[in-house]
Amino acid sequence: MQLHAETLTKSYHQHEVVNIEKVTFGAKGVEGLIGPNGAGKSTLMGLLTRRIAPTSGTIKLDTDKGSTALNPLRSHEVARIGLIKTNQRIQGFDSLTIRDSLRLAATAPSDEGIGSIFGGKRDTDEIEDQVATYLEAFPFSDRNGHARSGGEKKLVDILRCLIARPRLLLMDEPTAGLPDDITRIVMDMVRAKVAAGEMRVVVVEHDLPLIWEYCDYVHFLSEGSILFEGEPDEVKSNRVVAEKYMGV
Amino acid sequence: MDYLIFSFSLMLIYIGLAQLLHIQFGLAGIPNFGVVGFWGLGLYGTGVLYVNYDVPLVPAIAIAALIAAGAAYVLARLILQKSGQAILAATLAFATIVALLVISEKQLTGGVIGLGTIGYPFGDFSERNVVYGGILIAVVAALIWVSARLRDSRLGRVLIAIRDNEELAASLGKDTAATKRMIFVVTCGLMGVLGGLSAPLHQFLVPYHLAPSLTFAVWIALVLGGKGHNFGAIIGVFLTFGLFDILIETYAPVPTEQAILLPNFKLFCYGLLLVGIIMFRPAGLLGEDGPHTRSGRDTPRPAPEPAPKES
Amino acid sequence: MSLLLDSVFIGLLQASPLILAAMGFTLIYYLNGFMNIAYAESVTYGAYFAILFNVVLGANFYAAIGPSMLLSGVMSVAVYLAIFRPALNRGVGPTEMIILSVGVSFLLRYGLVLVVGTENLFLNEPPIRYMTFLGLGATNLQLAALVLVFLVAGLLYWMIYNTGLGEQMRGLANNQELAMASGIDPHRTSVAIWFIAGCAGGLSGVFSGVFTQVTPYMGWNVILITMLVTIVAGIGSVRGALVASVVAGILTAFITLVTKPLYAEVALLLAFIGVLTYRGARTA
Numbered sequence: 001m002q003l004h005a006e007t008l009t010k011s012y013h014q015h016e017v018v019n020i021e022k023v024t025f026g027a028k029g030v031e032g033l034i035g036p037n038g039a040g041k042s043t044l045m046g047l048l049t050r051r052i053a054p055t056s057g058t059i060k061l062d063t064d065k066g067s068t069a070l071n072p073l074r075s076h077e078v079a080r081i082g083l084i085k086t087n088q089r090i091q092g093f094d095s096l097t098i099r100d101s102l103r104l105a106a107t108a109p110s111d112e113g114i115g116s117i118f119g120g121k122r123d124t125d126e127i128e129d130q131v132a133t134y135l136e137a138f139p140f141s142d143r144n145g146h147a148r149s150g151g152e153k154k155l156v157d158i159l160r161c162l163i164a165r166p167r168l169l170l171m172d173e174p175t176a177g178l179p180d181d182i183t184r185i186v187m188d189m190v191r192a193k194v195a196a197g198e199m200r201v202v203v204v205e206h207d208l209p210l211i212w213e214y215c216d217y218v219h220f221l222s223e224g225s226i227l228f229e230g231e232p233d234e235v236k237s238n239r240v241v242a243e244k245y246m247g248v
Numbered sequence: 249m250d251y252l253i254f255s256f257s258l259m260l261i262y263i264g265l266a267q268l269l270h271i272q273f274g275l276a277g278i279p280n281f282g283v284v285g286f287w288g289l290g291l292y293g294t295g296v297l298y299v300n301y302d303v304p305l306v307p308a309i310a311i312a313a314l315i316a317a318g319a320a321y322v323l324a325r326l327i328l329q330k331s332g333q334a335i336l337a338a339t340l341a342f343a344t345i346v347a348l349l350v351i352s353e354k355q356l357t358g359g360v361i362g363l364g365t366i367g368y369p370f371g372d373f374s375e376r377n378v379v380y381g382g383i384l385i386a387v388v389a390a391l392i393w394v395s396a397r398l399r400d401s402r403l404g405r406v407l408i409a410i411r412d413n414e415e416l417a418a419s420l421g422k423d424t425a426a427t428k429r430m431i432f433v434v435t436c437g438l439m440g441v442l443g444g445l446s447a448p449l450h451q452f453l454v455p456y457h458l459a460p461s462l463t464f465a466v467w468i469a470l471v472l473g474g475k476g477h478n479f480g481a482i483i484g485v486f487l488t489f490g491l492f493d494i495l496i497e498t499y500a501p502v503p504t505e506q507a508i509l510l511p512n513f514k515l516f517c518y519g520l521l522l523v524g525i526i527m528f529r530p531a532g533l534l535g536e537d538g539p540h541t542r543s544g545r546d547t548p549r550p551a552p553e554p555a556p557k558e559s
Numbered sequence: 560m561s562l563l564l565d566s567v568f569i570g571l572l573q574a575s576p577l578i579l580a581a582m583g584f585t586l587i588y589y590l591n592g593f594m595n596i597a598y599a600e601s602v603t604y605g606a607y608f609a610i611l612f613n614v615v616l617g618a619n620f621y622a623a624i625g626p627s628m629l630l631s632g633v634m635s636v637a638v639y640l641a642i643f644r645p646a647l648n649r650g651v652g653p654t655e656m657i658i659l660s661v662g663v664s665f666l667l668r669y670g671l672v673l674v675v676g677t678e679n680l681f682l683n684e685p686p687i688r689y690m691t692f693l694g695l696g697a698t699n700l701q702l703a704a705l706v707l708v709f710l711v712a713g714l715l716y717w718m719i720y721n722t723g724l725g726e727q728m729r730g731l732a733n734n735q736e737l738a739m740a741s742g743i744d745p746h747r748t749s750v751a752i753w754f755i756a757g758c759a760g761g762l763s764g765v766f767s768g769v770f771t772q773v774t775p776y777m778g779w780n781v782i783l784i785t786m787l788v789t790i791v792a793g794i795g796s797v798r799g800a801l802v803a804s805v806v807a808g809i810l811t812a813f814i815t816l817v818t819k820p821l822y823a824e825v826a827l828l829l830a831f832i833g834v835l836t837y838r839g840a841r842t843a
Contacts, residue, residue, distance in 0.1 A: 079421035093412040095476075095536065096405070104405050105420050112422070114430065116402040117394060123402070164420050279654050326836040332654050333594055334835045337790050340783060341828040348828075352821040464661060471658055509673060516669035522662025526655055527646055 001063045001082055001167040001200065002026040003048060003070070008057035010043055017043045018224045020057075026168045026200040028217035030191060032232075033204045035221035036245050041204050042088075044221065045172055049085045050078065063167070080109070082167025082199075086174060090153045098140060098147050098156055102131045105160040134159050137185060150177050158186055162193070171203045175210060187214050208246075212236065220245070253377050255494045257449050260384040262489050264442045265462075266470045266481030267391050268435045274475040275404060276431050277411030278328065279336045284462040285343030286436040288350070289316040290443025295363045295453045296356050305369045309444030316440025317433050324429040340460070347458035357453075364452035384445060391438070396478045399537070407431060461515075465489065468518050472525050474532025483533060488518060562817075570809030572701050575708035576602075576763040576770075578805060580781055581788045582715050583759030585799075588789055589732050590752050591647060593656035597638065597663035598760055598785070599778030600671075605631040605761025606682075606768035606777060607671065613682050620685045620769065624707075628761040635757020636750055638663060644749070664779070672775045680773040682765075704766045711762060715755070716798070728752055787831040791838060 003025040010018040018040045025031060025048070035041050046052035048059065050071060059070040061081060070078065093101055106127045116122075123131075135143050138159075140152060147153040154177045161169060169190070175183045191214060193199055205211050211218060211232065218235040220228040222244045228235060235241055265283055272278045280286075293312025297303040303311070319342070327338040350357045357363055368376040398404045409417040410424045418424045450457060465488065473484025492514040496502075502510060525532060580602055587595045608630045612623035646659055688699045719725035727748045730738035739745055760778075767777055792799030810827060 074423075074425075075415070075418035076421050076423045079419055084421075085419065087416075091413060091416045093409045093416065095408050095412055100405060101409075104409055104417075107402055107405075109421055109423060112402045112406045112427075114403060114434070117397045117404075119401070122400060122405075160420060279657075323832075326832060330835060333657070334790060336654070336657060337594075337786050338832045338835050341787060341832055344783060345825050345828050348821050348825050352819065352825070464665070467658060467661070471655075512669045512672040512677070515665050516673060519662045519665025519667075519669060523642060523659060523666060526651060526659040526662065527642070527649070530649075530651060530655060 001061070003083070003168065004060045004062060004067075005047070006057055006060075008047065008059065009055045010040075010047060010052060011055045016224055018047065018054075020044070020224070020226055023219065023226050023229075025202045025219075028200070029194045030201045030203065030215050030217075032211040032215035032218040033202055033221060034206075034208065034211055034218060034235075034245070039221045040224040041221055042172075043224075045085075045170065045204055048170060049083075050075075076109070079164070082165070083170070084161045084164055084166035084168075085170040086158045086161045086172055088172040088176065090150055090177070091157055092147060092153050094146075097145055098142075098152075099131060099135065099144060101147075101156055102134060102159060102163055103127055105164040106130050130163060134163060137189070138182065151179060151182070154178055155182060155186070162189065166199050169199055169201045171201060171205075173204055173206070175205060175207045183210065190214070250377060252494070252498060253381055254449060255498070257377070257381050257384050258446075259485060259489050259494065260381070260388045261442050261446050261449070262466060262469065263482055263485045264388045264391050265439060265466045266473070266485055267388070267395050268439055268442075269466055269470050270475060270478070270481050271395055271398060271407075271435050272432065274470070274477075274480070275399060275411065276407040276428055277332070278428060278432055279332050280339050280432075280436075281336045281463055281467075282323075282339030282341075282343035282346075283439060283466050284458055284460060285339070285346040286316045286320060286439035287443035287446070287462065288343070288346045288458040289319055290440030291446050291450070291457065292346075292350055292357055292363070292443075292453060293440070294444035294447040295366055298366050298447065299363055300356065305366070305444075305448065309441060309447075312444045313437050313440035316443065317437030320433045320436030321429070324432045328428055328432060329425055340463075343458070343460060343463060347455055350458055351455045357455075360455055362452050362454040366447045366451055366453070368448045380448060387441075387445065392478070392482070399478060403427075403431075465518070468522050471532060472521055474534035474536070476531060476536040477534035478537055480532050480534050480537075487533075488521070492517070567809050568697075571805070572697065572705060574805055574809065575705050576767040577781060577784065577788070578712050579708055579759045579763035579766075580785045581792075581803070582712060583756035583763070584782075584785045585789050585792065586715075586719075586728075586752050586756040586759075590728055590749060591643070591656075592732075593653045593660070594786055594789070595643070596657060596660040596782060596786075597667060598660075598756070599664055599782035600667040601631050601635050601757045601760030601778070602764035602767070602781060603668065603671065603775060603778035604634055605764030606773040607675065607680075607764075608761065609682055609765045609768055610680050610773055614680065620683060621703075623682075624762070624765055627765050628758045631761020631764070632754040632756075632758035635753045635760065638667070639749065639753040668775055668779065675775070677775060682769045682773065684769060700769065704770070708762070708766065711759065715759065718755070720798075724748065724751055784827075787828070787835075791831055791834045 005020055005023050007022075008018060008020045009016060025033075033041060033044070043052060047054055048070075050073070053071070060067050061070050061073075061078075061083060063081060068081075070083075073081075093104070096104065103123050107123070138155060140155075141148055147156045158171070158174060171190075174186060178186070187210065190201055194201055203211065203215065215232055218230065218232055219226055220235055220238075220241050222240075227240055227244070228238050230238070265287060269280060269283060272280045290309070290312045293315045294305070294308045297308035297311060298305060323338065323342055327335055330338075351359055353359075354361075368380050398407075406417065406422055406427055409422065410428060414424050447453065469484030469488045470481055471484070472480075472487055473482065474480030496514075497510065529535075580598075583601065584595065584598050587593075587598065605627050608627035609620075609623045612618045612626055613620050642659070642663055643656075646656065651659065684700060690697055690699055690702065719728065727738070727743045730741070730743055731745055731748055735745060763781070764778065767781065771777075788803045792803040810830070
């Protein structure tokens with residue numbers, strides 16, 4: 001599944017924040033989106049997740065079933081097609097335990113109708129096993145309780161997205177608020193899923209070593225435009241990127 | 249004795265309404281301030297069909313409940329995705345519209361003069377209200393059972409998720425608008441059923457029955473007992489309606505000249521209770537009651553050491 | 560043409576207490592972000608304070624207006640300090656605040672009933688003279704009310720948009736921390752706003768009372784329409800509340816003139832639900 005944006009612009013008060021001629025996300029395995037502060041990364045993420053309406057241009061979502069314009073879709077429709085985003089700011093369901101929160105994400109909406117009131121067991125063994133695999137990979141302070149720290153909440157947010165079977169996962173600053181070792185477990189999981197052909201990923205990050213290590217392809221955004229794209233080594237050695245971003 | 253059976257029957261109706269409100273507000277987070285409107289459509293719908301068109305009681309209740317559900321559907325389409333305060337105001341306005349139309353459409357409803365009489369459907373003269381009370385107990389018990397199952401079901405989990413963070417639930421692929429609408433329409437329809445069942449209790453219907461005090465009484469009971477607890481509605485109604493309208497009114501030795509002040513004293517106490525509970529125990533007497541999973545996996549078991557996957 | 564003029568005029572006369580109530584209600588909504596149902600009792604108590612001065616103590620009606628209004632303001636502040644401020648400090652959510660305000664409303668209303676009873680009371684009107692104004696008939700009392708209400712509404716409007724207090728209130732409503740950092744005393748400003756809102760409600764009650772009668776339920780009878788006006792006008796725009804309440808009054812009068820009054824209310828409520836559909840703040 002791929003996201004195509006063409007002649008995409010977003011302006012606030014005549015000030016152009018994003019102006020992208022053409023970009024494709026989801027063509028390679030794990031893609032990185034980097035750029036200096038104020039380059040328009042969060043605006044671009046907002047556009048891709050329809051939180052922000054573009055001033056002009058279109059975003060298209062290509063799946064094996066065809067191509068659809070992203071903007072008229074509603075949130076749950078986008079998610080059901082397979083485009084899912086982790087949240088930069090902490091989001092959660094306060095009354096659900098970690099386990100219930102993951103079960104919720106793992107359950108297909110078609111199983112959540114009024115008939116589920118009268119069914120037997122609430123969750124199938126398959127879902128329980130899936131949830132258990134994710135839970136056991138991480139040192140939660142209480143696996144059967146609620147997420148306590150900000151870090152745990154952030155981790156649950158990412159796991160919810162992973163377990164919801166995305167086809168294209170947008171990760172908005174996954175390292176922010178997560179301890180280093182946890183980030184690594186998460187990114188290893190992500191890479192394993194991508195290698196298995198289950199999904200593609202776009203990571204927006206400031207943590208460049210993480211980008212170089214995990215990404216197969218990197219988009220460099222500066223002043224609202226994609227200035228350079230390529231494999232990590234190409235991007236690292238690119239003069240424009242070095243000047244504009246790494247302060248060389 | 250008959251009066252006591254009447255009071256207990258009415259209390260069952262209140263418990264049923266509070267239980268439905270528990271689903272709407274406690275689980276799904278929909279602040280329905282138009283309870284009396286949906287109940288009233290069931291009440292007057294049944295009355296009009298039974299008295300004016302000779303429809304037997306049971307089909308009359310069914311049709312009236314469908315009317316209530318239909319009204320809920322239209323209202324849901326219009327305002328269910330708006331802010332809580334907008335929903336609250338719109339449902340309150342809806343209930344007022346129902347009351348005004350009952351007064352204005354005299355040829356159907358009898359207006360302020362009233363509409364009657366609606367008889368009990370089963371049993372002979374001496375015991376029919378006892379039989380009817382039994383039916384009400386069965387209906388309300390079923391409601392409580394279904395509501396407990398709902399809370400522990402996959403649908404209930406989605407409702408709680410929507411209540412906590414609707415946008416997040418939608419971003420995980422849940423059609424939050426359709427889910428809320430469905431649950432609102434069904435529960436409002438059931439409020440209509442309870443309204444229809446109330447028609448033989450009141451026998452003679454007057455617009456005074458549609459005053460917003462019913463909505464508030466149900467809200468107060470639910471908030472007092474615990475909006476998020478499956479038994480909050482029962483406890484709340486026992487402590488409000490049960491205590492004041494049955495115990496005190498029947499058994500307390502109140503001198504006649506003070507007796508007329510009793511209903512006002514009751515409402516004064518309701519106010520006091522409500523203020524006290526929200527200030528000092530906002531989750532209600534019973535508190536919040538999370539899902540009890542039926543798969544039994546929530547019981548702690550020896551946690552395996554976190555095994556970092558090889559990279 | 561005359562139908563239109565009639566309804567504008569009748570609408571303005573009917574709307575005059577409503578305008579005050581809507582403005583006061585909006586002030587609190589704007590400052591604290593919840594719909595205060597207990598505001599109904601500011602209206603009711605205003606009328607009963609007027610009964611106290613005008614009927615029990617025998618003062619002239621016009622002389623009773625001022626003290627009744629002020630007492631209503633004092634009561635509003637007392638309720639705020641005793642109940643709403645502690646609740647807000649405990650982080651009670653907006654829907655629960657509304658339920659709390661229903662409780663406060665019951666407490667005040669039925670407390671009053673326990674003291675004064677439920678019978679309807681009447682204020683001693685000043686001598687009534689019928690006057691013609693632009694070819695339309697009205698009493699001197701109605702005209703005085705209209706003028707006074709618009710004067711007070713204008714004063715409130717000026718206060719909110721042109722004075723330090725108004726600026727502080729807007730600052731607090733937008734961002735409490737920032738407002739406090741820039742030296743605004745939230746306590747003093749809130750007390751002032753609750754006082755002014757209570758006064759507006761009291762004045763509204765005095766006039767609804769003199770036009771018809773004084774009952775313990777009179778505040779409750781206007782609160783629904785006040786709430787709807789406030790929501791339709793948008794969150795806490797006093798300007799909006801002013802416009803919406805005038806429009807609502809005129810609309811009711813217009814529909815009343817062409818159909819039965821009950822239908823006027825129904826139509827108005829339907830119109831409000833319709834507006835909420837387009838204007839109500841949206842979730843997901």
